[in-house]
Amino acid sequence: MAIIQINQLVKEYRTNKRFTGSFGLIKSLFSSEYVYTRAVDGISFSIDAGESVGYLGPNGAGKSTMIKMLTGILVPTSGDIQVDGKVPYRNRKEIARKIGVVFGQRSQLWWDLPVIDSFELHKHIYNISASDYNNRVNQYVELLDMASFVHKPVRQLSLGQRMRAEIALALLHHPEILFLDEPTIGLDVIAKHNIRNFLRQINQETNVAIMLTTHDLKDIEEICDRIIIVNHGQAVFDGDIYHLKKEIGGINKQVTIEFHVDPGEIAFPNALLICDEGVRKKFEFIHHDGEENSLMRSIMSIPNVEQIKDISIEDMSIEEIIHQAFVNLTQNSKIRV
Amino acid sequence: MSVKLFIHFLKIIMRSRMEYRADFLLGMVGQILGYAANYVIVWLLLNRFTSIEGWAWPEMAFLISINVLTYAIGASFTYSPMLNLEQLMIKGDLDKYLIKPIHPFAYLIASYFNFGYIAHILISAVLLIWSLGNLNVHWGVFEFTYFLFTLLSGSMLQAGGLILIGSWSLYFMKSQFMGDLYFKIKDVINYPISAYAGVIQVVLTWMMPLAFINYYPALYLLQKEENTSLLLVPMVGPLFLFLTIVVWHRGIRQYQGAGS
Amino acid sequence: MMMKAYLAYCGKSFSKHISYRSEVWLRIFGNIVIMFIQISIWKSLAANSNDNMINMSEMVTYSIITTSVMNLLMTRVYQTIDSKLQSGDICSDLQKPISYPWYLFFEQLGTVSFQLLFNVVPSILIALLLFGVQLPEASHIFPFLLSLLVAMVISFLIGYLVALIAFWFLTTFALNWTLGALMTIFSGVFVPIWFFNPYWAKLASFLPFQYLGYIPSAIYLGKLEQPYLILIQGCGWIASLLFVVNLLWWKAIKRLIVQGG
Numbered sequence: 001m002a003i004i005q006i007n008q009l010v011k012e013y014r015t016n017k018r019f020t021g022s023f024g025l026i027k028s029l030f031s032s033e034y035v036y037t038r039a040v041d042g043i044s045f046s047i048d049a050g051e052s053v054g055y056l057g058p059n060g061a062g063k064s065t066m067i068k069m070l071t072g073i074l075v076p077t078s079g080d081i082q083v084d085g086k087v088p089y090r091n092r093k094e095i096a097r098k099i100g101v102v103f104g105q106r107s108q109l110w111w112d113l114p115v116i117d118s119f120e121l122h123k124h125i126y127n128i129s130a131s132d133y134n135n136r137v138n139q140y141v142e143l144l145d146m147a148s149f150v151h152k153p154v155r156q157l158s159l160g161q162r163m164r165a166e167i168a169l170a171l172l173h174h175p176e177i178l179f180l181d182e183p184t185i186g187l188d189v190i191a192k193h194n195i196r197n198f199l200r201q202i203n204q205e206t207n208v209a210i211m212l213t214t215h216d217l218k219d220i221e222e223i224c225d226r227i228i229i230v231n232h233g234q235a236v237f238d239g240d241i242y243h244l245k246k247e248i249g250g251i252n253k254q255v256t257i258e259f260h261v262d263p264g265e266i267a268f269p270n271a272l273l274i275c276d277e278g279v280r281k282k283f284e285f286i287h288h289d290g291e292e293n294s295l296m297r298s299i300m301s302i303p304n305v306e307q308i309k310d311i312s313i314e315d316m317s318i319e320e321i322i323h324q325a326f327v328n329l330t331q332n333s334k335i336r337v
Numbered sequence: 338m339s340v341k342l343f344i345h346f347l348k349i350i351m352r353s354r355m356e357y358r359a360d361f362l363l364g365m366v367g368q369i370l371g372y373a374a375n376y377v378i379v380w381l382l383l384n385r386f387t388s389i390e391g392w393a394w395p396e397m398a399f400l401i402s403i404n405v406l407t408y409a410i411g412a413s414f415t416y417s418p419m420l421n422l423e424q425l426m427i428k429g430d431l432d433k434y435l436i437k438p439i440h441p442f443a444y445l446i447a448s449y450f451n452f453g454y455i456a457h458i459l460i461s462a463v464l465l466i467w468s469l470g471n472l473n474v475h476w477g478v479f480e481f482t483y484f485l486f487t488l489l490s491g492s493m494l495q496a497g498g499l500i501l502i503g504s505w506s507l508y509f510m511k512s513q514f515m516g517d518l519y520f521k522i523k524d525v526i527n528y529p530i531s532a533y534a535g536v537i538q539v540v541l542t543w544m545m546p547l548a549f550i551n552y553y554p555a556l557y558l559l560q561k562e563e564n565t566s567l568l569l570v571p572m573v574g575p576l577f578l579f580l581t582i583v584v585w586h587r588g589i590r591q592y593q594g595a596g597s
Numbered sequence: 598m599m600m601k602a603y604l605a606y607c608g609k610s611f612s613k614h615i616s617y618r619s620e621v622w623l624r625i626f627g628n629i630v631i632m633f634i635q636i637s638i639w640k641s642l643a644a645n646s647n648d649n650m651i652n653m654s655e656m657v658t659y660s661i662i663t664t665s666v667m668n669l670l671m672t673r674v675y676q677t678i679d680s681k682l683q684s685g686d687i688c689s690d691l692q693k694p695i696s697y698p699w700y701l702f703f704e705q706l707g708t709v710s711f712q713l714l715f716n717v718v719p720s721i722l723i724a725l726l727l728f729g730v731q732l733p734e735a736s737h738i739f740p741f742l743l744s745l746l747v748a749m750v751i752s753f754l755i756g757y758l759v760a761l762i763a764f765w766f767l768t769t770f771a772l773n774w775t776l777g778a779l780m781t782i783f784s785g786v787f788v789p790i791w792f793f794n795p796y797w798a799k800l801a802s803f804l805p806f807q808y809l810g811y812i813p814s815a816i817y818l819g820k821l822e823q824p825y826l827i828l829i830q831g832c833g834w835i836a837s838l839l840f841v842v843n844l845l846w847w848k849a850i851k852r853l854i855v856q857g858g
Contacts, residue, residue, distance in 0.1 A: 011594070073435045075593045089593065096438040106430055112353040124345045125437055153356070360768055367774030374778035378788055385792045386642050386650070514620040521627045525634050532641040533634075 003176055003209055004047040004070065009079035011040040011065050039065040041233030042079070049176065050207040052200075054220035057230035058326060063213040066230075067179050070211070071101055084176060097126065100170030100208075104182035107162065108169060109154045115165045116150050119172060126173040133172070140168040144198055160191025167195070171202065178202075180212035184219055196222040217319050229325050237325055245316065246287070248324040253295060256282045257302075258310040268298045279309075338443040346447040354452055361453070368456035372405060375527065376464060390529040395471040396559055401527050402465035403551035407488055408523075409457035411495030418449035419503030423512045431592070441589060442582065474559055483571070487554035490574025494550050497574075497581035498523070504581070507588030526551055549573040602695055603703040610707030614715075621715050628664055628720040629727070635660040635787055636728055655818055658731040661724045662817055663786045663810040668712045668720075670809055671705040671749055672756035672776065679760075679769045691850075698846070701760075702753055709749065733817050740824040744813040747831040751808045754838035761842065764849040779804070785811030791820065805834040 014034045039062040047053055057063050068074040069081060072088035072095050081087060088095045102108075109118040116137075123133045141147050144164040149157055157165065163183065170178060183199070184192045200223050203210050214220060220227055220241075227244060229237040237244060254274070262278040268285070275282040285295045299311065316324075354361055379401065383394040392400065422445075425431040434441045434448075469476070502519055506512035526547045530538050541548040549570055557567040636657050643651040678701075681687040691697055724730065733741060759776055763769045780786065782797075783806035790801045790811050801807050808831050816824045 013594075068432065071432075071436050073432050073593065075590075077594075092435065093438045093440075096436055099436070101436045103429075103432070106428070106433060108433055110349060110353060112356045113349060117349055117352070121345060121349055124342050125439060360766075360770065363766065363771035364774070367771035367778075370778040371774040371781075374781040377782055381782075381793055381797060382638075382642075382788050384794050386646055388645070389638065390641055390645070511620075514623045518623050518627045518630075521630050525630075528634070528638055533637045537633075537637075 001049055002046040003049045003084055004045075004211070005080070005082040006046070006070075007044045007080040008042050009040055009044070009066075009069065009081055010038060010042055010077045011062070011069060011074065012036050012038050012077040038233045040069070040076070043230065043233070043235045045228060045235065045238055047177075047209060047211065050203070050209055051226060052203045052210040052224045053212075053226045053228060054224035055211060055213045055228050055230065056217075056220060056322065057213075061230045062233045063230065064181060067101075067181050067211075067213060071099055071179060072096070097173060098176050100173070100175035100178045102163075102166050102170045102178070102180045102183055104163070104180070104185040107154070107166065109162065109165055111155050112153055114151045114153055115146070115157070118154070118165070118169060122169055122172050128173055132174075136172055136174070137168075140171065143201065144168055145194075158191070160187050160194065163187060163191070163195055164198070167198070171206075171208070174206070175208060177209045177211060180210065180214075182214055183212060184214065184216050192216070192218070199223045217322050229322070231326060241321075244325060245321055248316075248321050252287050252316070253285045254282060254314045254316070255285060255295065255299070256280065256312045256314075257299070257308060259304075259307045260309050261307055263302075263304055263307055266302060270294050270298060338439050338447060342439075343447050347450060350448075350450055351452060364453060365456040365459075368453075369460050372457060372460045375405075376401060376460075379527070390531050391561075392529050395468045396555070397528075398464050398468040399472065399559065400529065400551050400555050402461040402468060403488070403491060403555065404526055405457055405461035406465060407491030407550055408495045409454035409461065410488070410492035411497075412457075412499060413451050413454045414446055415496040415499040415503070417451045418445040419499045420512075420516055421449065422503045423506040423510070426506060426510060426592070435589075435593070442585060472559065480558060483568070484554070484558060486571035487558075490571040491550040491554070493574030493578040494546060497578045498545075498547075500578075500581040500585050504585045504588040507585070507592050523547065546573055546577060599695065603699055606700055607703040607707040607710070610704045611711050612707075614708060614711040621719075624716050625720050625723065628668065628716065629723055632660050632664050632720075632724055632728065635664070654729070654731050657728045658818060659789055659814045660787075661721065661728065661730055662814040663784075665717045665721055666745065666748055666810050666813050667784075667786060668717050669709050669745065669749060670752035670756075671702075671709060672752045672759070672780070672809075673708075674701050674705050674753060674756035675760035675763060675769050675772070677701065677704065677760075679763060682763060698757065698842075701757065705753060705756075731818070734819055737817055737819050737824070740828060741813060741817045743828055744808070744816050744824070744831070747828055747835070748809050748813055750835055751805055751831065751838065754835065754842055755805065755809075758838065758842055758845070761845040761849050764845075764852055779806055780809065783807060784809040785814075789815065789820075791815075805831075805838065808834065 014036055039060075041062075043066070055063055055066065065074065069076050070083055070088060072083075072092040075089045083095055084098050086095060109115060110121070119133075119137055122128075128136075141150055144167070146161070146164055146168065149161050150165075154162060154165070167178075167180075167183070178199075180199075184195055187195065196219060199210060199212075202208060203223070210223065212219065212223065226240055227237065228235055229244075237247065239247075255271070258280045260279070266281065267273070268283060270288070271283040271285045273281065274284050285298070288294070295313070299305075302308070376398065379397050380394060383389070383397060387393065389397065422431070425434075434444050437444055474480075498519065502512050502516050505515045522545070525533070525537075525541065530541050530548050530552050533541075538548070541552075553567055553570045556562045556564075557570070639651060639656040639660070640653065643653050643656070678687065681690060690700075693700070721730070755776070759769065759772050762772060766772065783801045783804045785801070785807060786809075790798050790807060793801060801811075812821070812827060812831070815821050816827075821827055
């Protein structure tokens, strides 16, 4: 069942036109000409209950604008938007109970007070019953390993601890969707790892849908089943990582073979030679469905197999894939899988 | 927002504030000095000239005290949320107030309630009580009730003025200078408005109804004028407050991009 | 060499204000409002006092001058430091190879030059049309200009003193209010000290705040018999403030080092 449904959604921002030149300033003051920029330009998708979706795109691609429209903060210029069957900006208060929002760079906790005080206030704002509240606090304190700092003032917490508290706060009223805007920004490697694990776990155990925007592709890889890539306000890809890899050619494997002695020219029917340094050669094996073991067979078929010193087989990293996606998919037309 | 929830906010804010107890107390001392200076300057003036527009020192103290007291009450609610709105918008923090199942206006007011006006209330209450002791006015149940209602209405006017500054930032992003200007203009009512040119009196009555905060109530209570329409003074505050909240909401809708 | 760097800071803070020029009109309007309130009160008082205690044209001029001088003061220097103290930026500022107090002074000078050009001069021109201003006698012009200089330097030192005291309080909130209180009364910005009762007048004469409004206006109006003597006393204030400020500066630095920022 779709919990988020958007269709041909558009958000246009209007800014005063700025004139340049010597009289530009005066002109700007008096003119009523506007420049319209489309942050979101006709995007459609739907998200089911319990899904976990990464919303990805370069800076200025309209990621935050999308989150703001879904949470009822911004009103779209045109198109349909429904969250849990309702239009968010018209039913802001109702929708607020159904969603949890975490802004990576803006805290919703009370800076000078212990974490538990912010939880307590949240309980009153959302009218959470005492027993539900106690159960959930206990559950999240354990899950997120917060026992050591839940009674400490927020200003004394590390960034990672604070982010855990932010996420727990956003989940206290048991929302059906959790929106996260850059949840791991500024965290160290271990803190990032913990947050990702927790989000994955919470997604699987409580069936809360997760939609997150991020720059960190590891977030997507470890948390999300599905990726939506946006660029210039348009969705250029919507599907899972496997399909994305296939689309980009990222499913191909790069194989570097190192020999003791230069074996001369070697060619495979299913691979391209990318780099030849004599004793070290690098190939890209083209993927064909149903021939998953052709790579190994090809390597084993090298005439002087005993001369091989070392072999490394690499998948394209997700960074490379996404980078490719930004470059290729924008140039070609939209691709939906 | 329920009263219970509001009180919960107050408790939390109080606890936050008490983390910086020394700052809080020092600030109070500073503010008391600041307002004392405003009284002293008028007192020095009247020490020399006995009265302004026929208002002697105790009457002037009464006039100023109503201004300060109602400001303290109104500003406790609206000063911090409204004057911080510009920064909230720049940093994007305003969004936090739009994703909760309570009214954004009520949520802002509750989370920014300011206990810092205790100093204002202390000094103005002391001067108010002192001035009443030194004024020869009849003070019955009716006058007392009227006085309470004018204080309430005045507080609403003061709160409303600040809400307009907040609304300004919702429409135009920048409100810092508007705020500065407002605080300069606001002080005109520390003197009887009859001292100003006729046009200004009209402005202060009908356009920026600051005169309803202290001047008109004082005219009635100090029996300077027998005019039954002065009995309507306590109605102005609620009306003004209502209008400013409407303006604010239009501003929020503009912020959400509904209009454009 | 060094002077060039300071002038650059001065120019930088000047041009910073240019980007806020849309607010210039609001500032000018604010000045006119303050002058208007003061002048209205003096008119009302003059109309109701029978003896000729109040010379109206004098009071109009007085109000316009004190309000204008207020815009040229540098007391606000502590506000620059306040945010830097809280963010810890002060340490990086102190590491620059320049004298920090001079840096602050020139930064303020940039602000004041902007105020003079885009705020004070237009305000005075408008006030001239609206209220009229007495022209000074030729012999008063030079001491008046000197007194403006003294006002700027004293205001800087007072603001700087507050900033240094803030090293201990870590916030300028209470100090801001206290300074405001002292300025309201003793700078004579509204009520000239010649109208104070003897006790308060004496108190005012023992404080440096009179140089921030009252003395420039009084010299302009020729109300002081020996303006140069008063100005020399002002220099005495400058010297003693310099002494206190230097003393506190070294203590503040030591404190900053102990705290480790």
